[in-house]
Amino acid sequence: MAKTPAYLAIAAELRAEIQSGALAAGAKLPSESKLMTRFGVSRTVAKWAISVLKGEGLVVGRPGSGVYVQAGRRLERRAPSRDVRSNAGPTSPFARDAARAGQQATWEHESRHDQADELIAVRLGVEPGTPVMRTTYRFLSDDEPVQLSTSYEPLSITGGTSIEWPEDGAAVGVVARMDAIGVRVDEFEERISSRPALDAEADALRLPGRPADVYEIARTYYAAGMPVETAIIVLPRGRYELIYRIPVD
C-alpha cells in the first residue's frame, strides 16, 4: 500500500473540514506556520497542500492576509426548457434563476456588426467572413458578475428586421425574437465542456487568485435544421450547477 504523501493527506484533511462545514465559506484557513506546527512539516509541504485546494477552486489566497474558503455551489443555471415559447414571459431565464435564489439580476450588453470567424462559421453553417450580429453580455447577480455570454446571429436572417439589434425590441429571448420575424425555432443544442478561464474572462468575472476553471457552453438554436443563433456561455465552475429537465414523449 503506497502511503499517501503528506501534502495530499493535509489537503484531504482540510478539504474534509471544508466540506463538513467546520470551515465555512469565508473562513480563514490555518496559516502556513500553523500548518507547519500542527502537522510537523516544512513550509514547502504546507504550501503544496494549499495549492492542491486552490487548484480545486475550494480556497483562494489573499497575500498578506490569509487563505479563505470560497463560497460553495450556490448558483443554478437551468437550461431553457421545451416551453420557452409558451412560457416566455417578460423575464430572461437568467433573471428567473436569480429570482429563485433570492438574488437580483442585472446585465450589461453590447452589440455590433462583425464577421464570423472559422469556429462560429462552422456552428452557424455559413462561410467564414459572413456578416453577423455579435452581442456580448455580462450577467450580474446582486452586482457580482457570474456569467458571460457572446451571441452570434447571421445578418442574412435578422438584418433589416425589427429584431436586428437583440436588446432593442420588446421580445425577450431568441425564440420569441425569431418568432417576431416568422422564423420558428424548433430545437436547440448545448455542448458543455470545461477549461481554464482566459485572462479576459477571469477579469470580467472578477475571479481572484489563479487560473480558475469555467464551464463553456456552446449553444445553438435551430429552425428547421438551420442554425439561427449560436452563443458561447461562460460560467465559473464550482459556483454553478447546470440543470437540464427534459420531457420524454
Next chain:
Amino acid sequence: MAKTPAYLAIAAELRAEIQSGALAAGAKLPSESKLMTRFGVSRTVAKWAISVLKGEGLVVGRPGSGVYVQAGRRLERRAPSRDVRSNAGPTSPFARDAARAGQQATWEHESRHDQADELIAVRLGVEPGTPVMRTTYRFLSDDEPVQLSTSYEPLSITGGTSIEWPEDGAAVGVVARMDAIGVRVDEFEERISSRPALDAEADALRLPGRPADVYEIARTYYAAGMPVETAIIVLPRGRYELIYRIPVD
C-alpha cells in the same frame, strides 16, 4: 501591469504549445532540467509550472520517464433525448455514443438490494432506509474505462416484477423497462456539477497521476411527477463533452 510570475509564464507557453498541437497528445514535455536551461529558472519554478498544467489535467507525470500530454476531449456523451421511447432500439445510449466515435462499447454491472441513504432518499422522495435496487456500472470504450454509474430504483416500484434486476430482462434502458411494468416515464432531469474524483473513482477509471476532476451528473427519471429511478454518473472531465439536444414546442 503586474508582470506575470515566471512559473505562470512558462505554464502559459507550454499550454499554448499543447493547444496549438506543437506538443501533440502523448508527446513528452521537456524535462525539468531542459526547462531550467531553456528558461533560466530553478528546478522549483519548473516544477510549479508543470504542476499548474497537471492541475488543469492537461499533462500527467510518469516517475522516471517524463511528463506527457494527455489525450484531449474526444468522447461525447449525449443525454437521452425525448424520443428515447420510440427510438429505443436494442442498444444503450452509451453504446451509440461509442459507435459514433468508432469505438467498441462494453460494460460491467452489479446489482444488489440496498437501503436508500439520506441523499438518495431525498432524490427518490422516500424515507431514508427504504429498500432499493442498487446497480453499479462501469462502462468501457475499447477496453478503457470511461464512465461510472450507480443507479437506484425503489423496490416499492420494481420489486417482484420482471424488471426487478435491471440487467436481466430484454428491455434496455429505464424508460423501456418501466414501460414493461406499466410505469410511464414522462420526464427526466440531469444536474451537472464538477468535483475532484474520489480515490475509488480515480482507481476504477484508471486515472493516472493526482486528483483529476470529474463531472458528476445526478439524473432522475420521473413518472407523473414521482421519481422512479435516480443515478449518479461520473465521467472524467477533460475527456468528455456533454451534449444536450432539446426540442422547443
Next chain:
DNA sequence: TCGAATTTGTGCGTATGTATC
C-alpha cells in the same frame, strides 16, 4: 500616522526515494 508583526507569493538550492530506460 507610523511601524512592527504576520502572511502569502515567488524563487533558489539541495537531498532522498524510486521508477523508467
Next chain:
DNA sequence: GGATACATACGCACAAATTCG
C-alpha cells in the same frame, strides 16, 4: 548497473500586502 527523471520533502530568502497596536 548506471543514468535519467519525476515525486516528495527540507531549508532559506525576499517582496508585497495586510493587519493591528
